[in-house]
Amino acid sequence: MSTAEPAVRARPAEVLNVQGLRAVAVLLVMFMHLRDAERIYRPDPVLPVWADIGHAGVDLFFVISGFIMVLIGHAYPATARAAGRFLYHRWARIYPTYWVWFLISLAIYLTAPAWLRLAPGKITHLVESFFLIPTWTEPLVLVSWTLKYEIYFYLVFAAVILLPQRWRIPALLLWALYMLIGQQFCYSAPDVLCHKALFLTMHPLAFEFLFGAAIAWLYLRSPLRRPLPVLLLGLCLLIGGFLWFVLGGVSLNANSWNRVLLFGLPAAVMLYGAVELERARGPMTPRWLVAIGNASYSIYLSHFLVLLVLFKAFASQSLVPTPLMTGGILVVALGIGLLAHRWVEQPLLDLSRGRWRRATLATPKAAA
Template identity: 35%
Template sequence: MPSSTEHVQGVQILRGLAALMVALAHAQYGDVPRSSTNFFAWDHMLEAGVDLFFIISGFIMMLVTDPSSGRAAGPGRFLSRRIQRIVPLYWFYTLLLTVGAIAVPSLLRWTTLTPDLVLRSLFFIPSFHPVNGNIQPLLSVGWTLQYEMFFYLCFVLVIGLSLGARVISMALLFAALVLLSGAIGRETAPMAFLGNRIVFEFVAGMGLYWVYRKGLVTGWAAALVGLVLLPALLWAIGSGAAAPLIESIDRPWWRSIAWGLPALLLAYAMLAVPEMSNPVARAFAHLGDASYSLYLSHVFVVAAVAKVWRSLGYETSPLFGILVALPCCIVAALLSYRLIERPLIALARRVFAATASLRSLILSARSS
């Protein structure tokens, strides 16, 4: 997701890895969406990159508002920073898709363009997709950003509490909202949105930061614990060995258990690893800077590359995703980060600064 002003190498590497996972999950099938999700299939587990993003987000929100950092942001400044980082690039790609769909309607093979859908998408308002029925905006990957914005709004309510109290309060708040959605019924988009257990992965990331600040996530010893347990957990889930146990739990929790737990364990291990200076670590950290661009732009790149690939008489496959589509996605993301994302963030900062200055002038004029 969007880069933070605080750069912990482990977080940057995790960002890069999470974005790669999501991009490859989509690239291996070209531009053909899948009709269902199997939480116990290896190829589907790449979509756990989203769960990893949510955990990272919870961690980062605690990091940038930690009073011990000496530059923790208050509620207003916190939300302002989040909007400046998330909204500009998301609006750019959403509007790019909108304009493209108007010019070439065949681009939207899997959705329907309506003014209502565009407006709801731009302002992160959850709504049922007109074609597949999922809670999903026009830009398909934007559903995660709806949860990001929701998380930020909830996080503001606890930002003044101690780190431990924040974790507990957010867990209780989300639990109350899930119970409320169940009591009212999840037939409407807002209630279905609130009932998704994936929000607890943000809380898991917050808890991970709290443990990290306690000094319990440091050094190779802690990293090895995670790196030893992670393959065992992945095997149990990917092979189906853990399926009976997970399926004995309510289905709404399956994703957070089958994908969220391995993502949390991976984040724990990576954050414990001492800072590295090898080329691979630096490459992933650099990709972490461009992870938001990769996340939003890869759907366009995969669709375009798949179309060209098929025009040459070939079929898309996992091998196509790894060798052809994914490298194109990475190159496009790095260009997007340099040429689009960073300039848009700079522009947003200037707009917010100018608005703040204008507000101050108006207030001064009124008081004089």
């Protein structure tokens, strides 16, 4: 790395408040999908309409992802090997665990598609679903649409890692400019002459990764003197976004900028306050919330499938009150996600990263 490049702070240890926010994000998404399943299978749903605020969990995930990627990747040397290591670690984080749930969903789809609320033949791009390639059809694992944005951001950030430190922020700004200009040609509707993959690269949701990257850039350079007001401001903005979404009838599908402004921007402010508050006062996130945050990826991938299957199996039990059934199914889905993290995700991650370490030890070190 050139001595002319600006000094950056060393990456800190795991920020537990981030794990707590990950837990909040996945619980919000579960809350929304629990209401969806309840409305499908029970004549007397109990969850309120404002459960749809669970959409904000996705935006919080995207902001956190941008923050984490810059936090772990800012000090990578500008080499192809470093970019390759970054991409391999991201592949290991995303694909092996996802493929487990893809294969489980595929087995159900081929044998009992009604359990997934899908008609036979509706999924026409199974190969694309398997590799998380953007298409206009729904993916087999319905929640996996967000992973396509994650992968896009990883590819962009890997390209940024190839640049010297002093060029990385300008490169991200150029990426933002590309997305802003590109939307004029490719974002208006899916029936324009634009491939889905190109459409995705210009989508407003990608700006939420940039929000997180900006928070990481601030975090790495100087501590925030008064983090609590910033955290409270972000929380107030997010609650205000919730109220506007619920009471104002704002459509997230009509214009994706709505969710970026209502949920993504407040999430970034809240994240900034949360990580700075931990730096100033130490960890304060309860252990149980950290545990859910650690398992949030497995919970996210598994929960909707588990909810649909359990409601399909037990919704006909009219003697069981809906509140009791809904609460019980939520607990079971959360438990399955935690177990999947412990016995599926973590072993796969250890295995794949162990292979990288062995390959690194067997290969002469590249010049930094």
